[in-house]
Amino acid sequence: MxxxxxxxxxxxxxxxxPPAVTLDPSNRVSGNANAIALGEVLFSDPVLSKDGAMSCSSCHQPGRDFTDGVARAEGRKTLDRNTQALWNLAGQRWFGWSGDSDSLWAQNLTPLLNPAEMGHDAHSVQSAFLESAHRPEYEVLFGDLSLESALETTVNVSKVLAAYIETLRSxxxxxxxxxxxxxxxxxxxxxxxxxxxxxxxxxxxxxxxxxxxxxxxxxxxxxxxxxxxxxxLKQGRVDPGRAEGIDRLLGSPFTLNGDFTDDPRKSGAWAVRNVRFQHGNxxxxxxxxxxxxxxxxxxxxxxxxxxxxxxxxxxxxxxxxxxxxxxxxxxxxxxxxxxxxxxxxxxxxxxxxx
Ligand code: HEC
Ligand code: HEC
Missing domain, CATH: 1.10.760.10 (Cytochrome c-like domain)
Known part of the structure; x- marks a missing residue:
């Protein structure tokens, strides 16, 4: 030896x-078999982009370990960062290269609503789902879609995607x-x-x-x-990294400390409550x-x-x-x-x- x-x-x-499977208390469809199955389908469905031109798997290609092989992701323009593989995210505290989110479902909102990625807004997500073939499966999980606010539908879709992504264990x-x-x-x-x-x-x-x-x-x-x-970055810009992540976290209504978590005890919210900006970020x-x-x-x-x-x-x-x-x-x-x-x-x- x-x-x-x-x-x-x-x-x-x-x-x-592998570590023991833990469910995400902030996501009421975490671990739900119907949500996992729907999430996997949605992940590769262009319905999640406003113009139907792109899906999550355009960049997170399942056959390539959920990456794309290029230095910086190619969306509607070249993004600033490398596409992260999606392995082993269940139980993480922060998401994204700069920790913009403190839950997997909140992180999924970013590409959905980013004009350079899926390019949706809350209203377009909801109208796409009202007409989509996935509506019945969605309503089994969350009830009548037409009674929800557009924002609720958008957050729910992110939670369905999270239910799938958290099953990706190497x-x-x-x-x-x-x-x-x-x-x-x-x-x-x-x-x-x-x-x-x-x-x-x-x-x-x-x-x-x-x-x-x-x-x-x-x-x-x-x-x-x-x-x-x-x-x-080129053009004399810098990528502020965690400094930007903290800014986004503190301005976000979608943290574990906010109103969209499904956990009445708000467990895990201590982390975002204690985040403070420091120059070293x-x-x-x-x-x-x-x-x-x-x-x-x-x-x-x-x-x-x-x-x-x-x-x-x-x-x-x-x-x-x-x-x-x-x-x-x-x-x-x-x-x-x-x-x-x-x-x-x-x-x-x-x-x-x-
Ligand atoms: C001070 C903390 C720290 C130490 C020590 C450290 N790393 Fe890292 N490592 C990081 C961070 C942070 C990144 C991402 C940096 C970035 O993207 O700017 C990284 C990235 C990487 C990556 C790229 C992974 C990817 O998916 O892009 C590899 C591989 C790696 N480190 C291996 C090592 C090895 C081998 C050592 C020891 C020789 C090491 N690291 C020491 C913090 C560290
Ligand atoms: C245009 C390429 C592109 C598309 C399309 C895309 N992503 Fe990403 N994804 C990225 C990049 C780049 C990052 C790194 C983001 C950052 O930190 O700035 C990322 C990061 C993530 C992360 C965080 C991973 C981690 O380690 O914390 C998740 C989760 C994620 N994406 C899910 C999705 C979902 C779900 C969709 C579809 C709704 C999607 N992505 C669509 C490029 C893409």
Missing amino acids: ILSEEEIDRTLRHGPW GKTSFDHFRDALAQGDMKMAAQYPEPAQRGLQIFIGRGNCAFCHSGPAFTNGEFHDAAVPYL FGIFRVPTLRRAARTSPYMHDGSLPDLAAVVQHYDKIDMERLHSDGEAILRPLGLSDQDAENLEAFLKTLSDD
Whole structure:
């Protein structure tokens, strides 16, 4: 066994996988089989775009791990950011690269109502559903559509989509089999995990400090950090990242603290109630999950890194100038040998081979 006791201990913290299924108390159709089935159909139905030209799956392509393979999403114009894969979102605290929303259903409202994406408004969503073939299935879930306000229909549609998206769980990978073997003390089983991946794992949980942010079973702490990715956009604009997310959260009627949650106890609303703007929020982004990441290139919020080798190189040669002055000093140039870099990449790939 290459790993020390201490390293085994740290490895165990990245599991078990998959986590237990939890329902979203803010969404009354969470876990509802009819809603999940309708959500899956709607996800690929152009009825969700005002002119019928686009669906969620135009960008989140199910056969491509719910991404599109381009650096920045192509909507009616090129968006500022990379399309996120939709794996393992159930139970997250924040959504979007900058955490614009604190629930999955609220996050789904953004593409629906964004003129550069689906381009709907609440009234057009409702009239599309009044005429659509999905009306009967919708009414089984929510009752008579014609008695609702347009905003209620729009939020309900977002909740149906969320019921589907929260079922997208990535499977067990060779890393998980290794971790399970360690948990059971089965060293013979554990030895089947390739040595390069074991050495890469040592860097990940050790001197690379990767697990500081990419922690836990989903390899993310779900929060916002500075990974030294430039946040300048063309035309001298910047992407304010979490700073913009906080602005949007605090101005949104659709948070867990608002009137559209189905949870009378408003559990989870403490997070948004405690959000405060700080200068350090500029240009920081949500830590992505690394599960299935080998299949979701290009990388980072702006899609600027083409493959995992480039990501490893980015962290190895990290540009300290780019870390904000009030940044976290967690990242340092790593001085990896070619072999180290290959091992780290080999480890990352074992999070995607389910
Ligand atoms: C034009 C391409 C495009 C379309 C169409 C699109 N999305 Fe997205 N999606 C994106 C991009 C880009 C992001 C990252 C947004 C951000 O953080 O700025 C994203 C992020 C998300 C997220 C957040 C994922 C996470 O990790 O937090 C969810 C959920 C989502 N989209 C659902 C949907 C749904 C549902 C639809 C259809 C109603 C949809 N998207 C349509 C490009 C698209
Ligand atoms: C300080 C917190 C932090 C540390 C430490 C860290 N990361 Fe990240 N990681 C992030 C953030 C934040 C992003 C997204 C940055 C962005 O888009 O601007 C990211 C993005 C990534 C991505 C791209 C995923 C995707 O879907 O786009 C990979 C792969 C990755 N990190 C691997 C690593 C590895 C390997 C290490 C260790 C060498 C590491 N990270 C260390 C915070 C961190």
